[in-house]
Amino acid sequence: MAASSVKERQSLARKGRLDPVLLRLGLNDESEPAEPRPNTASPPPPEDPVSSLEAAIQQLDPLEHEYTERPLLPGAAAVQQAAPQNIGEAVVYWLARYSQNPSEAARNIRELAARAPEQLTETALSLFQAGACGEGARFLASLLVSDRTVAKLCDPGASLEGSICAAKALMQYEPHFDARFAKSLLKNEQMTREVRQRGLAVLEKLGGGGRLIPILIQFMRDPDSHVRSKTALMFGQIMATRGIMDRLMADADARVRANFVEGLWNCPAGIDCRPLFRQALNDSNHRVAVNALVGLHRLGEIRDVVRHVSKMARRPEALFRAAVAWVMGETGDDRYSGVLRHMLRDPDPPVRLNALRSLRRISLASTAQAEQSHPDNATHESHPST
Numbered sequence: 029m030a031a032s033s034v035k036e037r038q039s040l041a042r043k044g045r046l047d048p049v050l051l052r053l054g055l056n057d058e059s060e061p062a063e064p065r066p067n068t069a070s071p072p073p074p075e076d077p078v079s080s081l082e083a084a085i086q087q088l089d090p091l092e093h094e095y096t097e098r099p100l101l102p103g104a105a106a107v108q109q110a111a112p113q114n115i116g117e118a119v120v121y122w123l124a125r126y127s128q129n130p131s132e133a134a135r136n137i138r139e140l141a142a143r144a145p146e147q148l149t150e151t152a153l154s155l156f157q158a159g160a161c162g163e164g165a166r167f168l169a170s171l172l173v174s175d176r177t178v179a180k181l182c183d184p185g186a187s188l189e190g191s192i193c194a195a196k197a198l199m200q201y202e203p204h205f206d207a208r209f210a211k212s213l214l215k216n217e218q219m220t221r222e223v224r225q226r227g228l229a230v231l232e233k234l235g236g237g238g239r240l241i242p243i244l245i246q247f248m249r250d251p252d253s254h255v256r257s258k259t260a261l262m263f264g265q266i267m268a269t270r271g272i273m274d275r276l277m278a279d280a281d282a283r284v285r286a287n288f289v290e291g292l293w294n295c296p297a298g299i300d301c302r303p304l305f306r307q308a309l310n311d312s313n314h315r316v317a318v319n320a321l322v323g324l325h326r327l328g329e330i331r332d333v334v335r336h337v338s339k340m341a342r343r344p345e346a347l348f349r350a351a352v353a354w355v356m357g358e359t360g361d362d363r364y365s366g367v368l369r370h371m372l373r374d375p376d377p378p379v380r381l382n383a384l385r386s387l388r389r390i391s392l393a394s395t396a397q398a399e400q401s402h403p404d405n406a407t408h409e410s411h412p413s414t
Contacts, residue, residue, distance in 0.1 A: 115140055115147040123155070126164035134167050141171055149176050156197040157190050169201035178212040182219070182227040191226075192233045199234060206234040210243040221252060228258040257283035261291040273304065282313035289319040293326060302327060309336055314351040321355050333359070341367055346376035353379055357386025360393035 112118045118140055126133040141148045152168050155161045161168050177198075181191045198205050213219065213227040228247075231240075240262070247259040260276050276288040289308045292301045301323060308320035317340070325333045340352035353371055356364035364386070371383035 111136070115144045116151040119148060119151045120155070123162055123164045123168070126162060126167070130164070130167075133164060137164070137168070137171070145176060149174070149180055153177070153180055153194045157194040159197065165197075166201045169198050169205075172198060173202055173205065173208055175212055175216065178209055178216075178227065179223075181209070181230055182213070182223045184222045184226045188226070188229060191230050195230050195234060206231060207240060207243065209234070210240055214243060214246055221254070224252075225254055225258065228255065228262075232258065232262050253281045253283060256281060257287045260284040260288035277304070277307065282311075282316060285311060286313060286315035286319055289316055289323065293319075293323050302329065305329075306332070314345070314347045317348070318351040318355045321352070322358055325355075325359050334363070337364065337367075341371065346374075346379055349374060350376065350378040350382045353382035353386055357382070357389040360390055362390055362394050365390055 111121050119137060122133040122136045122140075137148075149172060152161075152172055155168070156165070156172075180186070181195055183191070195205070195209070202208075209227070210231055213224055213231065219227070244259050244262055247255055250256055250259075256279070260279070273288070277285060279285055279288075285308070289305070292304055305320040305323040305327075308316050308323075311317050311320070317336075321333055321336055321340075337352055337356060340348050340355075343349060343352075349371065353368060356368055368383045368387045368390070372380055372387075374380050374383065
């Protein structure tokens with residue numbers, strides 16, 4: 029049986045099927061040589077299994093070392109070294125990694141805030157303005173509830189639109205930021221007049237609603253009439269209690285009364301502001317009276333508006349005539365064009381200037397309305413066929 033097996037192997041070897049194996053087992057000593065295979069190189073003999081195993085085991089060592097020292101998060105071991113030194117760049121760096129490891133990113137941002145609070149606040153506000161805070165926005169907003177943030181937002185040298193945009197973004201994550209912001213404006217006695225006015229301009233756009241009323245009431249006691257007038261504008265927007273409104277309408281400063289009436293232009297739905305507007309029509313100040321006219325026009329009280337416009341256009345005071353000329357332009361109503369053309373001959377230059385501007389506004393409004401009513405004609409006129 030063994031001899032037969034040997035012969036079979038020798039036969040296979042002669043056919044070139046088991047050459048390497050037979051060579052290693054010493055079965056290539058047959059007298060009958062293997063058939064030659066012209067132009068075909070014999071494959072190299074395999075490596076020693078024992079030495080190959082040892083080499084493979086040795087190769088496991090560095091791999092094992094690599095896996096034992098590799099952290100759970102790829103590259104986390106080198107994070108500290110890779111973080112930028114610049115404070116602004118470092119804040120952006122850690123915010124980008126917040127979703128991977130919130131606790132570590134938050135810890136590092138807190139350290140940056142402790143090390144350079146001014147720079148962190150400035151960077152964070154810029155990121156909120158650009159909407160680039162990512163998943164760490166809520167955490168970053170919690171670090172900005174401070175007087176330092178208020179000072180940045182109230183900086184008269186900064187862009188008002190940018191400050192409003194950043195403040196509104198903060199409100200999404202800190203819903204009571206407006207109240208804290210208002211309290212800071214009220215309590216900080218070192219604020220200059222310019223800074224406080226800028227702060228009120230930002231606060232006005234935050235739309236805090238009724239919860240700001242107790243704070244705004246305190247602003248009404250401010251000796252600065254500019255502060256009181258801006259506060260009155262906010263009161264008009266949120267519609268305070270009747271007692272407060274009566275107080276605002278009776279304020280000795282005409283700017284306060286005028287701003288309050290202007291604030292009523294956007295009074296909440298379900299609240300009838302017509303009585304207040306009609307009361308304001310009899311005010312001795314031209315700004316208060318014309319703001320009431322605009323409010324009534326927006327509410328659709330066209331008959332009342334036309335009647336009072338006619339009266340004011342005949343008043344002897346040039347301030348009233350100039351103001352009512354402005355109102356006619358605000359309405360965009362072509363029915364006032366005849367009166368405005370007559371006012372172009374008014375002896376007072378501001379009246380003539382406002383009349384000319386209002387005629388232009390009405391003309392633009394009429395053109396726009398005609399284009400909306402006949403879009404095909406407007407397109408044909410704008411792009412004539414050749």
